Amino acid sequence: MFISYALMVYILAFMNILLRVFISSKIAVILAVLFSLIGLGLNIHEIAIRYVLIGDLQSSTLFDFSIFLSIAFNLTFLFLFYRYKKIVIGLFLIPFSIIFTAVSMFAPMADFPSTVYSLWRFGHLPFVILGSTFFIASFISSIMYLIQDNNLRLKRFGKIYKIFPSLDTLNNINTICMRVGFYFFTIGSILGFLWIVQIAEVNELSWFKSLQFILSSYPSFFIIKITFSMITCIYFAILILIKTKYGLPPKKLAMFTVIGFFSVILTYIGVGVSL
Template sequence: MRSISFVLNYLLPVAYLAVVVVYYRIFFHKQKELEQKTTIILSSLLVVHFFEISIRHLALNTIPLSNAFDSLSFLGFSILVVYLIIELTIKNKGTGLFILSFAFVTIFISAFNHQWQKETNALLSSPTFAIHASLTLIGYTALALSAIFAVLYIMQNRNMKSRRFGIIYDQLPAINYLERMSIRSVAIGIILLGVGILLGHWQAAKILDSYWPLDVKVIVSDIIWVVYLITYIFARLLKWRGRWMAYLAVSGFILLVAGSLAVVLLSESFHKFY
């Protein structure tokens, strides 16, 4: 089982890359025959990824999301699920290249960094942990999607304003849809991340006897979430929309990525389980 897991782990980024190539051909070469096959392609990839996650955790006898790279793989999986739902809902494939490229990057990094060690940390056996980690990750996914939609909004808005009726204009959906998706994703991201963080604090109180342990990851996550929440509330109260709201979503996500990277690379945290 371990060897199957090993093979699947390295096959997965190849499969994601192949799907990105399919979307590249749809976007830039307008291949209608491929357009008609995306649902089956995405569903197959979803099944393969689900199988990969299941096999890996059965082989290692762990639960999912036990380390950063495990989480990245789950993040890519979540993006794939969300994108499939979006595509089936709006019947536009123009955003696929961008969203699935992001998923591919997460899978690629994850595949080449798995530790292949059996998990021993007792904390990870708690069901609350799984909910905390899942909600946090789905929250991150929503914020990432919000940033992607915001970037696409900025691109399409620029096309519309400067009358650039090229291939990007053709393929991307309407600007009000991109704007709505970006704002909705931020809201969903803030809520899920908020609940995930709260659960984390509650779990910390149970295990570490403190709601706010002095851990750099916890502090940075809390700060980023509060900044996101306050900015979002202000933006809604001031009825910001369009370009400025898009810039805000992108800036927020850059802050989130920078903060998370800094924590992972520069500090020690009890949030490391491998």
């Protein structure tokens, strides 16, 4: 019930973003943010209800996974809007919230094979998902940077040139998303490791055996996802290091972000399909 409301308000938020971007309606900005906040509230409410009913956050079902993703994209949009006041970024992030809220409506709620009840597990999923969405936002802002750079270079001053922010802002969004994504992902990974250690203690296994035990209980696509998320994280860590130490120019940073992220995703899809 609340999911369908959440889907509706996300669609309304997206429509208001369109109104702001294409016909410069000022009130649409306020409405877009308001609807995003309501959608966030409704999604959190859904998770809270599940916790109250089941007494556990069944964070490994496709239902929960989709809801968390929807929240994460929404939070990323709200964070970037709060910081840069550029609503246009929502044009590319809110659709993800819409898609994942829609997916959650039809997703099974049954858990994957049960694992040890652990607080680390509850922290692991939100952090890893938030990290991933910030990486995606970094990828989106990089594409926007390259398009805007092309517009300025080729002197094309069409609609896209007008609605996209300045190169400076896009570079800042890219950098901050990369950093925040990396921090969240690292925290999420540490929490995940602590969870494995906890399981190892309960089952009196070594942590490596415990990891094998957990992975064997998940479907194969899930394991591929985890592997490629880790590769993405390592890739962004290298980019951050190079940028901090040697001062990577904004255009190169955008290009490396797009190329790196794209190849990781393509390989992920390729491996997924071949399996």
